[in-house]
Amino acid sequence: MESELLRIFNEDHQPIGVATRAEIHEKGYWHETFHYWLMEKEQGIDYIFLQLRSPKKKDYPQLLDITAAGHLLANETVEDGIREVKEEIGLSVHMEELKSLGILKYSVKMDPLLDNELAHVFLHQKNVPFDSFVLQEEEVAGIYRIKFTDFSALWRDEKQYIPMQGFEVENGEKNFFEKSVGKEQFVPHDQSFYAALINKIQQELK
Numbered sequence: 001m002e003s004e005l006l007r008i009f010n011e012d013h014q015p016i017g018v019a020t021r022a023e024i025h026e027k028g029y030w031h032e033t034f035h036y037w038l039m040e041k042e043q044g045i046d047y048i049f050l051q052l053r054s055p056k057k058k059d060y061p062q063l064l065d066i067t068a069a070g071h072l073l074a075n076e077t078v079e080d081g082i083r084e085v086k087e088e089i090g091l092s093v094h095m096e097e098l099k100s101l102g103i104l105k106y107s108v109k110m111d112p113l114l115d116n117e118l119a120h121v122f123l124h125q126k127n128v129p130f131d132s133f134v135l136q137e138e139e140v141a142g143i144y145r146i147k148f149t150d151f152s153a154l155w156r157d158e159k160q161y162i163p164m165q166g167f168e169v170e171n172g173e174k175n176f177f178e179k180s181v182g183k184e185q186f187v188p189h190d191q192s193f194y195a196a197l198i199n200k201i202q203q204e205l206k
Helices: 021-027 078-089 148-155 191-205
Strands: 005-009 015-020 030-042 045-053 068-071 099-110 113-125 140-147 162-170 173-181
Touching (some): 005 021, 015 021, 030 078, 030 099, 030 191, 045 148, 045 162, 068 078, 099 191, 140 148, 148 162, 148 191
Parallel strands (some): 030 113
Antiparallel strands (some): 005 015, 005 030, 030 045, 030 068, 045 140, 099 113, 162 173
């Protein structure tokens, strides 16, 4: 995986070449990713789904993250990124079901990782029961859902902790939990990333 080739860009999103994933994260090159956010409405309440990263992951193990996401390889289009949804969480979806939220630029710096991403962000609004998820266990340990109003309040510093419900897989079995989580349980994307994401989603929910 670290030897996979990805396109690299300058900050104006102009392509400047190709590099391995390892080199990209070492030197902080800008590169493209695909972000898939799943939301559903139940009894008039909007919920957003997050994945719990596997404890086996090299980066950010056991932290909450985007519903499904991945890097775009050098020979891939943005549309090819949808493969991540099937691979990571087992849902079969099509691009025409998704709403593009545009490109979000963000950076995460956690020594020795320098992660500068141009994220192509997509929203999928569909009611999906927890039984529908089939997890790629080396990548994803669980799926949780959070009220979107709580998710927004957390990242706008209106709440310190919010409730979530979902499941984690252990030895092939789904175990369901209700937990209270704060920002420290999330992958440390910059707060401006979450704020921009929330604003874009709110525009779609109107």
